[in-house]
Structure formats: structure tokens, C-alpha cells
Amino acid sequence: AQLKPEDAIRARQSIMRVVALNFGPLSAMAQDKIPYNKDLFVASATRLEAVWSMDASRFFVKGTDKPVAGSNIAGFTDVKPEIWNNPLKFKDAFDDNTAAIAKLAAAARSGDEAAMKSAVGGVGKACKGCHDDFKVK
Numbered sequence: 001a002q003l004k005p006e007d008a009i010r011a012r013q014s015i016m017r018v019v020a021l022n023f024g025p026l027s028a029m030a031q032d033k034i035p036y037n038k039d040l041f042v043a044s045a046t047r048l049e050a051v052w053s054m055d056a057s058r059f060f061v062k063g064t065d066k067p068v069a070g071s072n073i074a075g076f077t078d079v080k081p082e083i084w085n086n087p088l089k090f091k092d093a094f095d096d097n098t099a100a101i102a103k104l105a106a107a108a109r110s111g112d113e114a115a116m117k118s119a120v121g122g123v124g125k126a127c128k129g130c131h132d133d134f135k136v137k
């Protein structure tokens with residue numbers, strides 16, 4: 001059965017919310033805004049990799065850039081139609097973060113604090129790169 005537009009929007013917003021919840025402490029530790037805590041770092045990186053593997057890109061389907069009449073979701077969505085005008089560019093941008101997150105998870109498993117913190121920067125850059133091109137500010 002085909003996914004309803006409001007279900008696709010809800011799915012991607014839910015995944016991205018959990019992505020952000022796990023990236024938050026990593027970003028804060030990498031920038032020394034909260035104390036470095038190895039257990040929190042490793043848990044957050046492991047969870048980030050797991051939730052990213054749910055592949056939110058599947059839910060950015062055509063026709064979901066407008067409020068959905070009659071649905072009970074918040075009624076807004078932040079995608080630019082550039083996602084559908086240039087799907088290969090979107091896939092590349094999305095995959096850049098898959099690679100950055102794999103690197104972060106590998107660094108977390110290594111336990112090398114400097115490598116761990118540095119890999120967070122790579123993920124932040126990939127997040128921002130995709131948002132700049134495909135997300136409404």
C-alpha cells in the first residue's frame with residue numbers, strides 16, 4: 001500500500017527528531033559546552049547510527065512539501081522542492097552524513113577522545129550541508 005503524505009511527513013519528522021536528540025549531547029561535548037562523558041558519548045553515537053539507519057530519505061516523497069489538508073499533523077513541513085528537482089544531489093548529501101556517522105561510530109568504538117570529538121564536526125558539517133540546500137530555514 002502507498003504511504004499517505006501525512007504518514008511520510010510524520011515518519012521523517014519523527015526520525016529526524018530522534019537524530020537531533022542524539023546529536024545534541026555529542027555536539028555539546030565536542031564544543032565543551034557540557035563535560036565530556038565517555039559513556040554518554042558512546043551511547044549517543046551508537047543510537048545516532050541506529051536511528052540514522054532507519055533512512056529518513058525514504059520518506060521525502062514527492063508531494064509532501066505542502067501542508068496536508070485534513071491531516072492532524074502540525075501542518076507544516078520544511079522541505080524545499082529541490083529534493084525532487086535534484087534527487088541525485090539529495091541522495092549524495094544524505095549519504096555524506098551516513099559516511100560521517102559511520103566514522104563517528106567507529107571513533108566512538110576506538111575510545112580515542114580527540115578522534116571522537118573531531119568526528120562530531122564531520123557529522124555537523126554534513127547535517128548543515130544538506131539542510132542548506134534542501135531544508136527551508
Ligand code: ASC
Pocket residue numbers: 020023024027123124125127128131
Ligand atoms: C542539530 C540540529 C541540526 C544540526 C545542525 C548541524 O542538532 O538540530 O539541524 O545539528 O545544526 O549543523
